[in-house]
Amino acid sequence: MRVFALSGLLLINLLFAHNAIAASIFAGQAKAAAVCSQCHGINRPSADAPFPSLAGRDAAYLKTALKQYRDKTRKSEIMNAMAGSLSDDDISNVATYYARLKP
Numbered sequence: 001m002r003v004f005a006l007s008g009l010l011l012i013n014l015l016f017a018h019n020a021i022a023a024s025i026f027a028g029q030a031k032a033a034a035v036c037s038q039c040h041g042i043n044r045p046s047a048d049a050p051f052p053s054l055a056g057r058d059a060a061y062l063k064t065a066l067k068q069y070r071d072k073t074r075k076s077e078i079m080n081a082m083a084g085s086l087s088d089d090d091i092s093n094v095a096t097y098y099a100r101l102k103p
């Protein structure tokens, strides 16, 4: 009985964690489709470089890059403007989304 209750709790935890990630990916995808895909692609991510490919890149790397663009410690006229209006949640969501995309 105790084991049952415990594994039930574990399952609930897993489900919630999974939902949080799914929500984040979903929101990230919406943002990416509306804004980022114009340059970075979405179905064929960045097939047409000059724009760096984001698909499958490390989420932590993407987050750091976006925060650096936002606070202008990393300079790019385009990306400083793009990241300027992103919230921490936006950054986390798009990073999670792109990181899980197959390159």
Ligand code: HEC
Residues within 6 Å of the ligand: 031, 032, 035, 036, 037, 038, 039, 040, 050, 051, 052, 053, 054, 062, 065, 066, 075, 076, 078, 079, 082, 083, 086, 094
């Ligand atoms: C108008 C075109 C354009 C749009 C729209 C755009 N980007 Fe970019 N992005 C660029 C360019 C150009 C660079 C390369 C800038 C540089 O030299 O640092 C870049 C670089 C980046 C990088 C750094 C990649 C690396 O290899 O270090 C990230 C991360 C990024 N963009 C994320 C995004 C996200 C997320 C969005 C949507 C919110 C977005 N970009 C929208 C043009 C764009």
